[in-house]
Amino acid sequence: MLTKKLPPLQSFLVLVSRQASHLAQQHYDVIVVGGGHAGTEAAAAAARVGAQTLLVSQKIHTIGALSCNPSLGGVGKGQLVKEVDALDGLCGRAGDWAGIHFSILNRSKGPAVWGPRAQLDRQRYREFIQSELLSTPRLTVLEGSVEELLVTKPNPEDPGCHRVTGIRLVNGSHPITASSVVLTTGTFLSGSLFMGQSTSPGGRIGDAPFSAGLSQTLRERLGLRIGRLRTGTPPRIVKDSVDLSLAVLHPADSNPTPFSFLNTHTRCKPEEQLPCHLTHTTPGVERVVRESLHLNCHIQQDTKGPRYCPSIESRVLRFPGRRHQVWLEPEGMTSELLYPQGLSMTMPPDMQLRLIREIPAMHRAEIHTPGYGVQYDFVCPTQLSPALQVKSTQGLFLAGQINGTTGYEEAAAQGLWAGVNAARSALSMPAVALSRTESYIGVLIDDLVSRGVTEPYRMFTSRAEFRASLRPDNADLRLTLKGFEEVGCVSSLRYQEAVRVRDSLQDALAALQTLTLSSHSWKKKLPDMGMSETKSTTLTGMDVLQYKDVSFEKLASAFPEFLSPYMEFSERLKIEAVYRPHCDLQRKEILRIQKEENMSLPHDIDxxxxxxxxxxxxxxxxxxxxxxxxxxxxxxxxxxxxxxxxxxxxxxxxxxxxxxxxxxxxxxxxxxxxxxxxxxxxxxx
Known part of the structure; x- marks a missing residue:
C-alpha cells in the first residue's frame, strides 16, 4: 500500500482547472466547503458512500496542508486516527506515507492508552492527500470562495426549519446546487490574525478568511448561535541556527508502528527517521513575556483559547516560575525549518526573537516565520444532531473547528462522519450514529452535541468511559465491518482484510482457550513465567498469556503445532489476553449504565x-x-x-x-x- 507513485502537483492543478470549466450550473449530491482535514475526509467519505461530491477550496494547492504542527496522533488523538483509518479514511495512510519520526506515547502504561504518533513531512502529506482525492471516483475539486449558503424559506408547517439547496461563490457565478452541504471552515469563518498590536483578516497566514456573507447566513438567516474562539502557532526556526547539542535527543521508535491497518510497515525505514529534541524555557523567557504584555492584544482578549495547548504567554501567566517543555521537531526530510512545539506566541516579531534566544539551544536562533494568533467564529455544537446535521436546517452538516474543536484528528473524525451522513441524506438513506461504547468518534460527537463547548475541545483517553475496550489495536474489529455492512463507507478490499483478521484472531483465541494444562505442567513448559501458585490449578493458554513475562512467541515455541500459524497476530493476542478480564467487567458496566440511565437522583442529595x-x-x-x-x-x-x-x-x-x-x-x-x-x-x- 506504500509503493504508489504520487502524481506531480502540477498535473493535479491542470485536471482541476479543466473540471472547473463546466461546473457553473451542475448539481451535486454533496458539496463540501473547505479543504482541510475535516473537508478532505468528508469529501472522500461522501464519495465512497456513493454520492456525486464537489469539494470547494479557496486554494487548490493548500488542500491537505498541515496548518500548524506537522504531526499526527498522540494520546487520545492516535485512537481517532486509527478509527478514521478503520472506516477507510485518508489520514492514517497519509501519516504512514509522510511520517519521518514514529513513536508510541504512554508506553509505560497499558496498551489501551498508548498514543500512536508521527512527525510528518509537510510536503509529502499534502501530496498524498491530493493524490487520493484525485483518484477517488465521483469526487470533483473546485477552487473558489463561498459567498453564501442557498437555503429555502422555512416550511409553513415547521417555521423553524430551513433546507439547504446549494452554495454561491464570491465571483458571482451561477449557484451550484446540492442536496447536502458540509461546512468545514476551520479557522477561516470570520477569521482574524493577531501579531503584537496588529490585526488583519485571515484564517491562516497568507490566506484570506471566508466571506463575511457565509457567517452572516449562519447567524442571521438560519438563526444559529455563533461563538468566538482563538488559537495560535509558534514561530518557525531556521534549523542551522539552533545548537541541538544543548537539547536532549529523542530518537524515534526502532520499529515504527504504522497508523493504517492496511499497512504492515511505514514508508520511512527505521534508520531513515529523524530525531526530535527536547529543551525547556528559562526565567528569561518569563521576563520577555511580561515585558511584552502591553504590546500583545491577542493575549488580552477574553476569547477562549485551547486549555491543553496554550500559548507560552498563557502558560507563564498561569504557572509563574515554572519550566516549560519545548520540543524541537523537524518539518520534513529536506526542510530547513524546526517547529518549536510549546512556544505558540502572538507578541511582536522582535520580542519573539528575544524570547527564543533566552533558551540555551536557541541562543543564536533565527526566525523564518513569526508566530501569530487566530480568532474565528464557531457554531455552538449543541445545535447539531448526532449525525452532525444542523437540527434547524435539513441537509446542512458541520465538521471540524466550526464545531468548537481543536486538532487535525478531531477534525478528520468529524469530517468523515459528517461526509457519511451528508451522502446518506442526499441518497435518501437513514442517518447512522456511533455510540460512546464502541468508538472514540462516538465519544467526540456525543460530547459536542450533548454538552457543547466553552473552549476548544481536545480528545483525551480519559473522556472515554470504556477505554479498555476502545483500544488502538482493535479499531478495525470494532468499526470496519460496521463501516462496510451498515454505513457503506468501507471498500471491499479493506472489508475482506478485516474479515480475515477477525477470523484468524477468533481461531487463535479458541486455540489458546482449548490449550489446558495444570499449573505444574505450565511451570515445566515455561519455567520463567513467574507463576506464584503453590497448589495445582488448571489454566488455559489465555490465562497464561496474561502473565507479564509470557509472550505469545514463547507460547508458540512451546506449542508450535497449535499456535505457530498465528504469529502474525502475536502482539494483538497478547493485548487481547491481558484486557479480556477488564473488558468483561467493562461490558457489564456498559449494560448497567445503559440500563440505569433513567435512574433518578435524589433532589436533596448533598x-x-x-x-x-x-x-x-x-x-x-x-x-x-x-x-x-x-x-x-x-x-x-x-x-x-x-x-x-x-x-x-x-x-x-x-x-x-x-x-x-x-x-x-x-x-x-x-x-x-x-x-x-x-x-x-x-x-x-
Whole structure:
C-alpha cells in the first residue's frame, strides 16, 4: 500500500482547472466547503458512500496542508486516527506515507492508552492527500470562495426549519446546487490574525478568511448561535541556527508502528527517521513575556483559547516560575525549518526573537516565520444532531473547528462522519450514529452535541468511559465491518482484510482457550513465567498469556503445532489476553449504565458530603445543576466517566441500605404486632 507513485502537483492543478470549466450550473449530491482535514475526509467519505461530491477550496494547492504542527496522533488523538483509518479514511495512510519520526506515547502504561504518533513531512502529506482525492471516483475539486449558503424559506408547517439547496461563490457565478452541504471552515469563518498590536483578516497566514456573507447566513438567516474562539502557532526556526547539542535527543521508535491497518510497515525505514529534541524555557523567557504584555492584544482578549495547548504567554501567566517543555521537531526530510512545539506566541516579531534566544539551544536562533494568533467564529455544537446535521436546517452538516474543536484528528473524525451522513441524506438513506461504547468518534460527537463547548475541545483517553475496550489495536474489529455492512463507507478490499483478521484472531483465541494444562505442567513448559501458585490449578493458554513475562512467541515455541500459524497476530493476542478480564467487567458496566440511565437522583442529595471519590469541580457542577437522572448527569460539561460510575455505585448502595432499613423496620413492626396480638390473646384466655 506504500509503493504508489504520487502524481506531480502540477498535473493535479491542470485536471482541476479543466473540471472547473463546466461546473457553473451542475448539481451535486454533496458539496463540501473547505479543504482541510475535516473537508478532505468528508469529501472522500461522501464519495465512497456513493454520492456525486464537489469539494470547494479557496486554494487548490493548500488542500491537505498541515496548518500548524506537522504531526499526527498522540494520546487520545492516535485512537481517532486509527478509527478514521478503520472506516477507510485518508489520514492514517497519509501519516504512514509522510511520517519521518514514529513513536508510541504512554508506553509505560497499558496498551489501551498508548498514543500512536508521527512527525510528518509537510510536503509529502499534502501530496498524498491530493493524490487520493484525485483518484477517488465521483469526487470533483473546485477552487473558489463561498459567498453564501442557498437555503429555502422555512416550511409553513415547521417555521423553524430551513433546507439547504446549494452554495454561491464570491465571483458571482451561477449557484451550484446540492442536496447536502458540509461546512468545514476551520479557522477561516470570520477569521482574524493577531501579531503584537496588529490585526488583519485571515484564517491562516497568507490566506484570506471566508466571506463575511457565509457567517452572516449562519447567524442571521438560519438563526444559529455563533461563538468566538482563538488559537495560535509558534514561530518557525531556521534549523542551522539552533545548537541541538544543548537539547536532549529523542530518537524515534526502532520499529515504527504504522497508523493504517492496511499497512504492515511505514514508508520511512527505521534508520531513515529523524530525531526530535527536547529543551525547556528559562526565567528569561518569563521576563520577555511580561515585558511584552502591553504590546500583545491577542493575549488580552477574553476569547477562549485551547486549555491543553496554550500559548507560552498563557502558560507563564498561569504557572509563574515554572519550566516549560519545548520540543524541537523537524518539518520534513529536506526542510530547513524546526517547529518549536510549546512556544505558540502572538507578541511582536522582535520580542519573539528575544524570547527564543533566552533558551540555551536557541541562543543564536533565527526566525523564518513569526508566530501569530487566530480568532474565528464557531457554531455552538449543541445545535447539531448526532449525525452532525444542523437540527434547524435539513441537509446542512458541520465538521471540524466550526464545531468548537481543536486538532487535525478531531477534525478528520468529524469530517468523515459528517461526509457519511451528508451522502446518506442526499441518497435518501437513514442517518447512522456511533455510540460512546464502541468508538472514540462516538465519544467526540456525543460530547459536542450533548454538552457543547466553552473552549476548544481536545480528545483525551480519559473522556472515554470504556477505554479498555476502545483500544488502538482493535479499531478495525470494532468499526470496519460496521463501516462496510451498515454505513457503506468501507471498500471491499479493506472489508475482506478485516474479515480475515477477525477470523484468524477468533481461531487463535479458541486455540489458546482449548490449550489446558495444570499449573505444574505450565511451570515445566515455561519455567520463567513467574507463576506464584503453590497448589495445582488448571489454566488455559489465555490465562497464561496474561502473565507479564509470557509472550505469545514463547507460547508458540512451546506449542508450535497449535499456535505457530498465528504469529502474525502475536502482539494483538497478547493485548487481547491481558484486557479480556477488564473488558468483561467493562461490558457489564456498559449494560448497567445503559440500563440505569433513567435512574433518578435524589433532589436533596448533598454532593459535597458524598463519601465517594469525586473531585471538587465535579461536586460543584452536580450541586449547581442538580441533574434529575443519571443520564442527565453524564451529559454535563466537566463530569468525568469515573464520576458517573462512582455516583451510580453510591446511589445503588444508598438504595440498598434504604431497602435493608425498610425491611428491618417492617420486620420489627410485624414482630411488635405479633407480640401485641399474643398479649391480647393471653388476656382473653
Amino acid at each position: 454532593y459535597f458530603s458524598l463519601p465517594v471519590s469525586l473531585s471538587k469541580e465535579v461536586r460543584e457542577i452536580l450541586d449547581r445543576v442538580r441533574p434529575s437522572t443519571l443520564g442527565a448527569a453524564t451529559r454535563l460539561q466537566g463530569i468525568t466517566p469515573a464520576a458517573i460510575v462512582n455516583l451510580l455505585h453510591y446511589v445503588h448502595h444508598t438504595r440498598q441500605n434504604e431497602r435493608r432499613m425498610h425491611r428491618n423496620q417492617s420486620h420489627q413492626k410485624e414482630k411488635r404486632e405479633e407480640e401485641l396480638c399474643a398479649r391480647k390473646t393471653s388476656v382473653l384466655q
